[in-house]
Amino acid sequence: MNLESKIEAILLFKNEPVSLATLSNLLGTPRKDLQLAIFNLQRQYENRGIVIVSDEENLCLGTNTELSKLIETIQKEELQRELGRAGLETLSIVLYKGPVSRREIDFIRGVNSGFILRNLLIRGLVERAESRVGERSFSYKPTLELLRHLGIQKREDLPEFGIALQKIESFIQNPLDDANE
């Protein structure tokens, strides 16, 4: 793979501005070669939906400004979309059990909740909690705005809080007495 392809892949993966210094380090390539490759890349991406945004030191992928209307629409649409069954279920788990790790949520629901959690995050309904000791993945908890929006002051005010929490916890601790397999 040529240098241009490598840079392009790193930019996509990182999803944030990357410095020339970092690239040079990762690829073992002198800055001068990088600069040339970036120049080439920028020409390749001329008049395309994706552009390479750069200053003297940093670069990242971005969308063409000609499409900013379209992107705004998407952004709005994302925030206005109905949460749906899966969204509400995930949100309810975070409310009743939070702080709760991504793994626990997945385990309780029996499906992967990655995209749903991300959506709840950018909609300000849940937020990352301080990781609990020994946990590798993030934990999630409801935001204060959400509690306020629901008209409750604390989680304990949720309907049937005690029973629901207890059921969830006992499932996490002892998922199946005799799983079939």
Added chain:
Amino acid sequence: MNLESKIEAILLFKNEPVSLATLSNLLGTPRKDLQLAIFNLQRQYENRGIVIVSDEENLCLGTNTELSKLIETIQKEELQRELGRAGLETLSIVLYKGPVSRREIDFIRGVNSGFILRNLLIRGLVERAESRVGERSFSYKPTLELLRHLGIQKREDLPEFGIALQKIESFIQNPLDDANE
């Protein structure tokens, strides 16, 4: 901006796989035109650092497999690479035959696959498909995440894809009595 550019920008902007339905909605373009544009895009991205992973309905951007070792050095999260035999068998059926019902999977494997399927769902490697007409139970299909983990851009790139599917198809056409469930 042409359709290809718009699609590429949306894919970059969204942090999750985008469905043809969403694209069609956002761009007011019929699916057929989208499919053609996607085909063109995939050709434009041949032998580049960025690739387009897709199934019949969803697509997302990813990094070229030739650069996977490079990206792994940047990646900080631990990768889960191990899948047990039962998981691999179930995945093969879902990959080569999906959408496929739980009953069909159990029938081919000769054992209850509920537990394994749940694990694969949690890991985001398979997902529930829209039920086929007249089906009472769920069907399962591979996710783009699974394709990405196998390093393939579309299902058709699987080894023996056409032949293997045919074999399994011919069985599904004469399904057994009421086996289980």
Added chain:
Amino acid sequence: MVVSGYAVKTSVFEGPLDLLLDLIEKRKLFVNDISLSAVTEDFIKFVEEHEEFPIGQSAEFIVVASTLMLIKSRSLLPNLTLTEEETASIDDLEHRLKLYQKTKELSIKLRELFGKNIIFEKSANRKEVVVFSPDSKTDIENISSAIMRVLETLPKKEFLPKTIIKKIISLEEMIEKLAERISKGVKMKFSDVYRKEDKISVIVGFLAMLELVKRGALRVSQDVKHGEIKMETDKIGTPNYV
């Protein structure tokens, strides 16, 4: 002796098809009714020695065992007539096994691919702008019914499906019926020779008897040209498997 050594390595099997395939592949045979017939004793012996299977699974093992016995009986007694249902279950087993074999083959290829050359997607963006945006259903009532749904769908213990229970019962019936049909054919009484209380020993004994019937028939047809076809009962003692 009738039944040669049961050379089954006690590895963990993913159910009856996995075991069956392993037995056939160990003998380097193709999947067909001949090879299925050949591994029947090994299969049943294995089930006998591993009674600690979870109940759901042992039911599956017994269903397969019953079909194997049908195949064995048919191969040893060509003029034994099987019902349509019996023939169908034989065809199905053969077909399933071929499918399973293919699946295993594909899964080995998948193992070689999985996680080796990953196509990575964008990392999560840590600086996304957060705008508080609940939807129309973000209220206590909907949250409360959502958590109830979550609790309801937590996985529960699964019970043995009724259809399988039915099949176990019919296995015992089938053994008896088959024994009767064959006993008539060879003018001997199966029930005289074997203890009925131990199901597995009945099955194994039954198969051994079939094997002897076959051998006997072969010898008779070679030695006595116009003579009466008759079993020599003193050769049918209880074989010592156990």
